[in-house]
Amino acid sequence: MHFLITGGAGFIGSNMTDALLKKGHKVTVYDGFITGHRQYLEEAAKSPDFTLVEGMIEEEDKLDAAMKGVDFVFHFAANADVRRGLEHPLKDLEQNTNNTARVLEAMRRNDVKRIGFSSTGSVYGEAEVIPTPEDAPFPVQTSLYAASKLAGEGLIEAYCEGYDFQGYIFRFVSILGERYPHGHVYDFYKKLKADPTSLYILGDGHQKKSYLYVGDCINAILTVINNCNEKVNIYNLGTDEYCEVNDSVGWITKRMGVDPTLSYSGGNKGWIGDNPFIYLDTKKIRSLGWKPEYTIEEAVIKTVDYISENEWLIEE
Amino acid sequence: MHFLITGGAGFIGSNMTDALLKKGHKVTVYDGFITGHRQYLEEAAKSPDFTLVEGMIEEEDKLDAAMKGVDFVFHFAANADVRRGLEHPLKDLEQNTNNTARVLEAMRRNDVKRIGFSSTGSVYGEAEVIPTPEDAPFPVQTSLYAASKLAGEGLIEAYCEGYDFQGYIFRFVSILGERYPHGHVYDFYKKLKADPTSLYILGDGHQKKSYLYVGDCINAILTVINNCNEKVNIYNLGTDEYCEVNDSVGWITKRMGVDPTLSYSGGNKGWIGDNPFIYLDTKKIRSLGWKPEYTIEEAVIKTVDYISENEWLIEE
Numbered sequence: 001m002h003f004l005i006t007g008g009a010g011f012i013g014s015n016m017t018d019a020l021l022k023k024g025h026k027v028t029v030y031d032g033f034i035t036g037h038r039q040y041l042e043e044a045a046k047s048p049d050f051t052l053v054e055g056m057i058e059e060e061d062k063l064d065a066a067m068k069g070v071d072f073v074f075h076f077a078a079n080a081d082v083r084r085g086l087e088h089p090l091k092d093l094e095q096n097t098n099n100t101a102r103v104l105e106a107m108r109r110n111d112v113k114r115i116g117f118s119s120t121g122s123v124y125g126e127a128e129v130i131p132t133p134e135d136a137p138f139p140v141q142t143s144l145y146a147a148s149k150l151a152g153e154g155l156i157e158a159y160c161e162g163y164d165f166q167g168y169i170f171r172f173v174s175i176l177g178e179r180y181p182h183g184h185v186y187d188f189y190k191k192l193k194a195d196p197t198s199l200y201i202l203g204d205g206h207q208k209k210s211y212l213y214v215g216d217c218i219n220a221i222l223t224v225i226n227n228c229n230e231k232v233n234i235y236n237l238g239t240d241e242y243c244e245v246n247d248s249v250g251w252i253t254k255r256m257g258v259d260p261t262l263s264y265s266g267g268n269k270g271w272i273g274d275n276p277f278i279y280l281d282t283k284k285i286r287s288l289g290w291k292p293e294y295t296i297e298e299a300v301i302k303t304v305d306y307i308s309e310n311e312w313l314i315e316e
Numbered sequence: 317m318h319f320l321i322t323g324g325a326g327f328i329g330s331n332m333t334d335a336l337l338k339k340g341h342k343v344t345v346y347d348g349f350i351t352g353h354r355q356y357l358e359e360a361a362k363s364p365d366f367t368l369v370e371g372m373i374e375e376e377d378k379l380d381a382a383m384k385g386v387d388f389v390f391h392f393a394a395n396a397d398v399r400r401g402l403e404h405p406l407k408d409l410e411q412n413t414n415n416t417a418r419v420l421e422a423m424r425r426n427d428v429k430r431i432g433f434s435s436t437g438s439v440y441g442e443a444e445v446i447p448t449p450e451d452a453p454f455p456v457q458t459s460l461y462a463a464s465k466l467a468g469e470g471l472i473e474a475y476c477e478g479y480d481f482q483g484y485i486f487r488f489v490s491i492l493g494e495r496y497p498h499g500h501v502y503d504f505y506k507k508l509k510a511d512p513t514s515l516y517i518l519g520d521g522h523q524k525k526s527y528l529y530v531g532d533c534i535n536a537i538l539t540v541i542n543n544c545n546e547k548v549n550i551y552n553l554g555t556d557e558y559c560e561v562n563d564s565v566g567w568i569t570k571r572m573g574v575d576p577t578l579s580y581s582g583g584n585k586g587w588i589g590d591n592p593f594i595y596l597d598t599k600k601i602r603s604l605g606w607k608p609e610y611t612i613e614e615a616v617i618k619t620v621d622y623i624s625e626n627e628w629l630i631e632e
Contacts, residue, residue, distance in 0.1 A: 086478045137451040141473040151467030157457040
């Protein structure tokens with residue numbers, strides 16, 4: 001199969017690129033390198049089955065050209081900076097919703113009908129049911145990021161109904177692991193490198209979080225697209241465990257060999273729109289035989305190790 | 317209170333305008349007259365509390381000027397042509413989602429924090445639970461129109477969380493009554509005027525539909541904004557009854573005094589993305605003491621009478 005991956009130079013996109021090449025598929029990465037990294041594609045670039053197209057989703061002609069002969073699109077390109085959504089309220093809408101529409105239109109023009117989409121567990125808002133299943137009660141959105149991803153889901157679903165597309169929608173918990181580019185492990189690592197003696201934590205440290213290792217995430221996605229053939233296939237991706245921010249801080253500091261004094265901003269939210277607890281019911285993906293190979297603790301440690309081997313990431 | 321109503325020259329907007337003026341409020345109608353009608357505002361224009369601003373949502377400066385001193389925005393401007401969504405797939409996104417973002421930004425710039433939004437019962441897709449309550453299982457979208465309205469809901473909810481807005485989201489069944497500008501009663505009336513001897517019906521005639529009279533709809537909205545003070549207030553608006561397309565055809569032909577031969581395209585959907593049955597659970601709005609004054613049959617007859625007294629509507 002020939003896959004096109006938007007955001008293929010990003011965290012999840014580049015891991016997917018490597019996985020697909022390893023399985024013998026052709027991969028075209030389409031990336032504007034706004035947040036993607038060329039370093040992430042160094043391995044992929046050695047493969048004859050790999051093509052890199054440097055382009056923005058808004059460049060219709062370029063995207064159309066890249067779509068030729070493609071069988072399946074992973075649309076991973078997105079603004080993933082959940083936290084700063086309120087500083088630029090139209091950015092999520094433009095980059096996550098409108099760009100999803102642009103990708104769908106490019107697919108329609110080029111008769112490509114299968115799409116995989118990186119959505120988020122935060123579309124469940126402050127979920128009433130925890131762990132939260134895919135068919136949880138109709139949620140109320142609490143962040144512009146989640147609202148923009150929910151809108152992307154809706155567009156894909158409408159294209160499945162109206163234009164005979166096949167959609168694969170993945171609602172992730174936070175993902176950790178190699179090429180992890182931002183988020184709490186990144187932030188804490190960077191702060192502790194600058195000052196190993198103290199660490200200031202947003203919230204009270206008891207915010208519960210669930211994480212998934214990126215390799216497990218990629219395996220889960222491939223399990224779904226290989227085994228599921230509904231018109232619209234929606235899957236939560238996460239683990240059966242969760243941790244508190246304090247647990248994660250403990251694993252990070254231990255691995256880094258530092259012992260900072262901890263201080264807290266207080267409150268049960270790290271920031272406005274932060275979900276106090278995203279913990280997904282993963283029975284549906286597990287029913288396909290998939291299960292994660294790594295625990296949250298192992299995923300955190302792998303992430304710390306990756307950043308410490310790639311400190312250029314925190315020097316930007 | 318000073319209300320601004322986008323789409324105030326439209327079906328629901330102009331009825332709301334008249335209702336608010338009657339209650340002694342100030343009303344600014346903001347309308348681009350793409351689908352709105354000046355005739356709908358003839359009564360309103362006689363009031364000293366009424367202001368008309370002719371403008372598009374995209375005209376930022378004009379919208380900003382109109383927002384000055386406003387307490388509450390009803391955002392009713394939308395592309396409501398559900399059926400032809402597939403012919404212009406970006407129109408719903410642009411006019412219903414992106415324009416909702418533009419209205420929210422204009423409100424934010426002008427410190428207006430309360431918004432009422434016309435969403436749709438079709439956001440429930442092919443609902444698993446019927447009658448469908450507001451907290452139905454997380455739906456899958458089946459039309460670009462519904463997807464664009466769901467995206468609008470999500471944006472409003474995120475503004476409520478992030479910018480301390482207060483949102484009132486109304487998920488309507490189809491609305492009938494005075495100034496009804498399109499939909500099945502309009503279509504059938506127009507066809508029967510042209511040829512009273514035969515009527516071609518999309519679907520098999522057994523599609524179940526629920527309707528609400530526009531006066532009851534306006535009362536319901538005002539009941540909610542006067543009585544509910546949650547950050548996000550979401551209400552289904554509909555009646556406890558439903559009918560089949562065939563019932564409605566019977567009421568229309570009887571009122572028009574015609575006896576056409578009926579023929580059917582067949583199938584349980586009128587068009588791709590048509591919901592076979594939208595029937596909303598209205599316990600939540602009824603718990604506020606509201607109930608509809610008119611039955612579906614009465615609403616259909618009022619609509620036929622209105623069109624027959626305003627045949628300029630079908631001459632366009």
